[in-house]
Amino acid sequence: MPPTERPASDIPFERLFPQLDDSGRERLTAAARALDLRRSLDDPARWFWNEPDPADPQPEPEAQPHVLGTALLLYESDGDWLELGLDVWHQEGPRVSVTATVEVACWCELDHNMHAVQRAEWTADGGQALVEAFNAAALSVIRRIEGPRDPRDLRTRAGLPNPPEPVPDPDDGSPVDGGMAPSRHTP
Numbered sequence: 001m002p003p004t005e006r007p008a009s010d011i012p013f014e015r016l017f018p019q020l021d022d023s024g025r026e027r028l029t030a031a032a033r034a035l036d037l038r039r040s041l042d043d044p045a046r047w048f049w050n051e052p053d054p055a056d057p058q059p060e061p062e063a064q065p066h067v068l069g070t071a072l073l074l075y076e077s078d079g080d081w082l083e084l085g086l087d088v089w090h091q092e093g094p095r096v097s098v099t100a101t102v103e104v105a106c107w108c109e110l111d112h113n114m115h116a117v118q119r120a121e122w123t124a125d126g127g128q129a130l131v132e133a134f135n136a137a138a139l140s141v142i143r144r145i146e147g148p149r150d151p152r153d154l155r156t157r158a159g160l161p162n163p164p165e166p167v168p169d170p171d172d173g174s175p176v177d178g179g180m181a182p183s184r185h186t187p
């Protein structure tokens, strides 16, 4: 089943997390909506999830399958970007983990697409713990919205390469387009 990209109000919490009771679901929905409310106007709400499909079990499930996630775009310019991520992953048995990440564009010669330069993780064994982990991760994302937005600084601090500096043109103030967006893999 392909991931979906929809607003928080569409997340099927009852199918993704059957261990939650009504109040737990309501609290997760509220936390997810709180994130959507803090997006900038040009950043549409997009949550993606992978519903378990009993009719089509994966032959070799991933070790830590992705359950639910979203990204908030804080910076985007000339192919460079910075996003905040919140994701829920299945762990062993009933355990899940919730991660909050700061992600920046990759400018390595080999295109990795993205680097998580900051990452915090909360693990949870049951419904109540999941609600607390999700709330803690959502709060940390919300607080981080006010943090630094320059992906260059964050890449430098993480020891990652940056794109070349644009060469200013003294005759006109328009940005130089040197085709410097990271190359995309094309089939």
Ligand SMILES: [Zn+2]
Residues within 6 Å of the ligand: 106, 107, 108, 110, 111, 112, 113, 114, 115
């Ligand atoms: Zn890279």
